[in-house]
Every structure is written in C-alpha cells, then in structure tokens.
Amino acid sequence: MTWCRFFRHRLILTQPMLQNRGTPSAMSDETVIEISDVWKIFGADQQGALNAIHEDGLTKAEVLARYNAVVGVADVSLSVNKGEIFCIMGLSGSGKSTLVRHFNRLLEPTAGRILIEGTDVMALGSKELQNFRNRKIGMVFQNFALMPHRSVLDNVAMPLEIRKVSKNERMRQAAAFLDIVELGAWGSKYAHELSGGMQQRVGLARALAANPDVLLMDEPFSALDPLIRRQLQDEFIRLSKILKKTTVFITHDLDEAVRIGDRIAIMRDGRVVQIGTAEDIVMHPADDYVADFVAGISRLKVVRAHAVMQPLAEYTHEHGPLPENTPRVAESETLSTLINMAIGTDDAIIVEDEGTDVGVITRENILRTVIEGTEVS
Structure with a gap:
C-alpha cells in the first residue's frame, strides 16, 4: 500500500471521530x-x-x-x-x-x-x-x-x-x-x-x-x-x-x-x-x-502539530532553507489536517507559533506518528 493510500485508509476509518473541540477554551494562568x-x-x-x-x-x-x-x-x-x-x-x-x-x-x-x-x-x-x-x-x-x-x-x-x-x-x-x-x-x-x-x-x-x-x-x-x-x-x-x-x-x-x-x-x-x-x-x-x-482513542483527534514537528533549525541544518511558498500551519493544528495536507503535496509543512516559524513536519514525521498510534491501539 502506498503512503497516500495508507493515509486515506486511516482517515476514512477514523473520520467519525475527528470532530473534537479544536482549540482550547479561553483560559488564563490564574x-x-x-x-x-x-x-x-x-x-x-x-x-x-x-x-x-x-x-x-x-x-x-x-x-x-x-x-x-x-x-x-x-x-x-x-x-x-x-x-x-x-x-x-x-x-x-x-x-x-x-x-x-x-x-x-x-x-x-x-x-x-x-x-x-x-x-x-x-x-x-x-x-x-x-x-x-x-x-x-x-x-x-x-x-x-x-x-x-x-x-x-x-x-x-x-x-x-x-x-x-x-x-x-x-x-x-x-x-x-x-x-x-x-x-x-x-x-x-x-x-x-x-x-x-x-x-x-x-x-x-x-x-x-x-x-x-x-x-x-x-x-x-x-x-x-x-x-x-x-x-x-x-x-x-x-x-x-x-x-x-x-x-x-x-x-x-x-x-x-x-x-x-x-x-x-x-x-x-x-x-x-x-x-x-x-x-x-x-x-x-x-x-x-x-x-x-x-x-x-485515535491520535487523529488529539495529537497536534507541535507534537509531530521537528525543530526548524535542525531541519534546515540538514536540508537547507525551505521555499517561501512552503505551506504553513499553526502549532495547534490536528494530525488529521496534517494528513490531508500531506496527501495533497510533496512538500514539507512549516509550523508557526504566533507568526514565527518554529518547526517542520515531513511525511515521515506524520507516518511515524500514525504508525505508533496504530501499534499502541
């Protein structure tokens, strides 16, 4: 099974479980x-x-x-x-x-x-x-x-x-x-x-x-x-x-x-x-x-980009800088969204924290996270 078919298969199996809360409520440190x-x-x-x-x-x-x-x-x-x-x-x-x-x-x-x-x-x-x-x-x-x-x-x-x-x-x-x-x-x-x-x-x-x-x-x-x-x-x-x-x-x-x-x-x-x-x-x-x-519990519901990414400096040191038009997501984006993005592009994905680039997610990062979750369950 190709990686593309694998992602689609996993996504179809867990689609009914994807509608979670999304972003956390507006809470403070108080x-x-x-x-x-x-x-x-x-x-x-x-x-x-x-x-x-x-x-x-x-x-x-x-x-x-x-x-x-x-x-x-x-x-x-x-x-x-x-x-x-x-x-x-x-x-x-x-x-x-x-x-x-x-x-x-x-x-x-x-x-x-x-x-x-x-x-x-x-x-x-x-x-x-x-x-x-x-x-x-x-x-x-x-x-x-x-x-x-x-x-x-x-x-x-x-x-x-x-x-x-x-x-x-x-x-x-x-x-x-x-x-x-x-x-x-x-x-x-x-x-x-x-x-x-x-x-x-x-x-x-x-x-x-x-x-x-x-x-x-x-x-x-x-x-x-x-x-x-x-x-x-x-x-x-x-x-x-x-x-x-x-x-x-x-x-x-x-x-x-x-x-x-x-x-x-x-x-x-x-x-x-x-x-x-x-x-x-x-x-x-x-x-x-x-x-x-x-x-x-499917990881697609709960795992977010910040847990999947590798540090930006680590990635660029090994692979060089990424193009300006590289797709970007927020740290809070879900694994299910990352899978959909990976299906549609060959590029890596940059992770942002309040407008600052902090990490990179590759297909390998996503696939490893999904496989680990499958092995746990």
Missing part, C-alpha cells in the same frame, strides 16, 4: 481552584484509618478490613485555571464524583485544603458557606433536579430568588439565559413537557443564571441518548467559549473528556494517576492503566 492533600474516608473512625494509612501504609482493602472504612478520595492535589474546562474522569467507583463534592463542601473531607479564588472553603461557617455556594459555585447534576410545580422560567430564576432579586429582574435575567440555551420559547412550560435534553439545558441555564465564577458538572449528559448527548456537548462547548466559566466536568466517558476538556485528570481507586491535555495523556500515558484506558 489559578481559581486549588486543592491540596485531600482525603475522604467513609466510616466511624475516619481519623484512625487515615493515621493507619500514613503510619502503616495500609491499602484500601486493608482499611476496609481493619476499620470497616472506605477510602473515597486518597491524597488528591490539583489546580484549575481561570476559564479552564477541567475534566475529571474514571470508571465507576474511582472517586471522581466524591472528589467534586468537596469543592463546595457538599462532602466534608477527612483531611486536606480547598481554596477557591483564594477563599479557604474549609474555614467558612455555615452561613458563609451557604452564601459562597449561592454566589460563587453553580452545579449541574446528572439528574435534572427541576422543580415539577414550577415553570421552566421559574426554575431558571430560582438562584436569583434565593438572593432576593426582585421578581421582574430575576424573570428578565432568567429569560435571557433561556435564550442563551435556545429555549426562550419554552419558559411557560413545565419540566414534564420537555425532553430529557431540554431539561438538562434548563438545568444548565439555572446554574448559569446565578452567574457563578465556577461551574461543577457531575456527568450532566450521561443519562441522555447518544445523539442528544452529542448535541448537548456541542451546546456546552459553544457556551463555554462565550461565557468563559471555570468548569470542573465529571465524566466516565473518555471521548467526552477529549471533546470537552482543556485538561483531563484520570482517577483510579480514589487517586489521581495522571493530569494533562488529551494529547499528553494519549502520547505519554503515566502507567499501564492509563495506556489501556486511552488505547481506543
């Missing part, structure tokens, strides 16, 4: 969420179990046997930047949903520190915590949790009612957020009159209506049919680009995490085993568990 050394142990003697883990190195199974306690979250530290969509994923029982409920203290950690926008969440009293939740953090659950006796518009307005915003103003704002999720004509309906996907959009609008700095989303689309789920993912991606909310998104679906997340944390047995971009994790898995976890 840290919004920072958690350090967080543990959650369920049981009567949480502190005794934790001490035994530190002193005797007990495993999760040994903690259960000796203390009748379950380790839900084990020594997790991570940070989330402003405007970032940070996906936490893992299989059922990995601790991802337990972890996210610590961010707004729906669960109290056994140990650890939680800072949100510099506020020590663990130091807040009950009234301060309630106010903090109402103003700083929005949450969207897997079950829609809409009030059946209230209209769609009233459901969206609820966070503003809790803040004692006047009725006219909260209805105006709620209507605006219904328009954002493209349900403006459904404000007078009740939840049972809406489809599951529409109800989840109402839940998202309600969370956004409070204008929180942070969104916590716990498997919000997992109960939906695949087609509706993908439509909601697209809708969320669109909204995230507009509203630029710092978001922690829980999912058990790696494809969803790759599509949505700027970075991904993979959890196992209550621990975070790797944090990175989808590209980092697919190309450099931290261990065999992560490698198995990501084996089904």
Whole structure:
C-alpha cells in the first residue's frame, strides 16, 4: 500500500471521530481552584484509618478490613485555571464524583485544603458557606433536579430568588439565559413537557443564571441518548467559549473528556494517576492503566502539530532553507489536517507559533506518528 493510500485508509476509518473541540477554551494562568492533600474516608473512625494509612501504609482493602472504612478520595492535589474546562474522569467507583463534592463542601473531607479564588472553603461557617455556594459555585447534576410545580422560567430564576432579586429582574435575567440555551420559547412550560435534553439545558441555564465564577458538572449528559448527548456537548462547548466559566466536568466517558476538556485528570481507586491535555495523556500515558484506558482513542483527534514537528533549525541544518511558498500551519493544528495536507503535496509543512516559524513536519514525521498510534491501539 502506498503512503497516500495508507493515509486515506486511516482517515476514512477514523473520520467519525475527528470532530473534537479544536482549540482550547479561553483560559488564563490564574489559578481559581486549588486543592491540596485531600482525603475522604467513609466510616466511624475516619481519623484512625487515615493515621493507619500514613503510619502503616495500609491499602484500601486493608482499611476496609481493619476499620470497616472506605477510602473515597486518597491524597488528591490539583489546580484549575481561570476559564479552564477541567475534566475529571474514571470508571465507576474511582472517586471522581466524591472528589467534586468537596469543592463546595457538599462532602466534608477527612483531611486536606480547598481554596477557591483564594477563599479557604474549609474555614467558612455555615452561613458563609451557604452564601459562597449561592454566589460563587453553580452545579449541574446528572439528574435534572427541576422543580415539577414550577415553570421552566421559574426554575431558571430560582438562584436569583434565593438572593432576593426582585421578581421582574430575576424573570428578565432568567429569560435571557433561556435564550442563551435556545429555549426562550419554552419558559411557560413545565419540566414534564420537555425532553430529557431540554431539561438538562434548563438545568444548565439555572446554574448559569446565578452567574457563578465556577461551574461543577457531575456527568450532566450521561443519562441522555447518544445523539442528544452529542448535541448537548456541542451546546456546552459553544457556551463555554462565550461565557468563559471555570468548569470542573465529571465524566466516565473518555471521548467526552477529549471533546470537552482543556485538561483531563484520570482517577483510579480514589487517586489521581495522571493530569494533562488529551494529547499528553494519549502520547505519554503515566502507567499501564492509563495506556489501556486511552488505547481506543485515535491520535487523529488529539495529537497536534507541535507534537509531530521537528525543530526548524535542525531541519534546515540538514536540508537547507525551505521555499517561501512552503505551506504553513499553526502549532495547534490536528494530525488529521496534517494528513490531508500531506496527501495533497510533496512538500514539507512549516509550523508557526504566533507568526514565527518554529518547526517542520515531513511525511515521515506524520507516518511515524500514525504508525505508533496504530501499534499502541
């Protein structure tokens, strides 16, 4: 098989998987969420179990046997930047949903520190915590949790009612957020009159209506049919680009995490085993568990030009300067685009970073990347 036919064959096989997020959301280097050394142990003697883990190195199974306690979250530290969509994923029982409920203290950690926008969440009293939740953090659950006796518009307005915003103003704002999720004509309906996907959009609008700095989303689309789920993912991606909310998104679906997340944390047995971009994790898995976890993800979806290229100086030293009309791509361009370009030209491809030439990609670079991905999977 010629290289050209090989690329076309690989592209056809993976074409349905190519529609990923594209460029990352507009995030900054400013840290919004920072958690350090967080543990959650369920049981009567949480502190005794934790001490035994530190002193005797007990495993999760040994903690259960000796203390009748379950380790839900084990020594997790991570940070989330402003405007970032940070996906936490893992299989059922990995601790991802337990972890996210610590961010707004729906669960109290056994140990650890939680800072949100510099506020020590663990130091807040009950009234301060309630106010903090109402103003700083929005949450969207897997079950829609809409009030059946209230209209769609009233459901969206609820966070503003809790803040004692006047009725006219909260209805105006709620209507605006219904328009954002493209349900403006459904404000007078009740939840049972809406489809599951529409109800989840109402839940998202309600969370956004409070204008929180942070969104916590716990498997919000997992109960939906695949087609509706993908439509909601697209809708969320669109909204995230507009509203630029710092978001922690829980999912058990790696494809969803790759599509949505700027970075991904993979959890196992209550621990975070790797944090990175989808590209980092697919190309450099931290261990065999992560490698198995990501084996089904096509590199065409996640690998970008900066990971394929060779340094410009290295290339020109060996081959001489490239012509001025050499095709160029941004560092963030996907492997699938590079393959299409390689099919149509015999030339190398120059990689740019904000207008500066930084690297070169040849057919050999692309072919090696594709073959390595095929061997991994």
